[in-house]
Amino acid sequence: MTIAFVNQGTAGDQIADSITPAMPASIVAGNLLILHTAYKYPATTTLNTPSGWTQLATVASGTGTGIDAGEIGQAVYYKVAAGSDAAPTFSQTGNDSSAWTVFQFSCDAGKVWDIASTTGSDTTAGTAISITGAANPGLIAGDVVLMMMACNTDLATYGTHALAATGATFGAITERSDYGWTTGQDGNRWAGECSVSTGPASAAPVFTSTATASVSNNNGIFMRLRELPLKQNNIVIGQHLARAASW
DSSP: OEEEEEEEEEEEEESSEEEOOOOSSOOOOOOOEEEEEEEOGGGGOOEEEOTEEEEEEEEEEOOOOOTTSEEEEEEEEEEEOSSSSSOOEEEETOSSEEEEEHHHHHHHOEEEEEEEEEEEEOOOEEEEEEEEEEEEEOOOOOOOOEEEEESSSOOEEEEEEEEEEEBBBBBBOOEEEEEEEEEEEEEEEEEEEEEEEOOOOOOEEEEEEEEEEEEEEEEEEEEEEEEESEEEEEOOOOSSSEEEOOO
């Protein structure tokens, strides 16, 4: 089984509610498109799912407002590409500011996508980040985990990333985005992925990272990617399966 990162669209940020993210180049039918957005502030923001996309997960943490302070939220949407996919236009009504990127992943021919997720947060001030998922998304060998993180400040960048879960081992994390924005009241949107080397995991995943400056509010979305045969027991599965981890 082989799931691979293909490319990503140009990252962006803005204050305006209406968002049209840049799409990756050379989109291939059957590939998975993942839209990751981070925003301030969850308490006053209404999320609107882009037409033709599915919302996978949202997470929010912290309280209050302020430059390099306060609440931070993020959301993840996905779709299986048709091959000529136009950039969606969607809104995050009432937000202070937001940032986003669209990622493209491929799987083997004749396979379909199986997707799960869990979320967590770390609101302890310091440079050592540790985010534990709320549940085990069922990690097995061959899966890929796309970890996405949001922080309420742009004053730090992130390094020395690792993923752990009881019963599983992981490859090195490849960072795909460490995007701080100064539009509005500032924030950071981070993403990176790694493969699951052995499993199954018997506990929720834990993501760790080191910030270059003290931060006090980070949250994360763990997105588990898996490819399955198009047919299992002679039953056509369809284009994709998705579930939030609750088991």
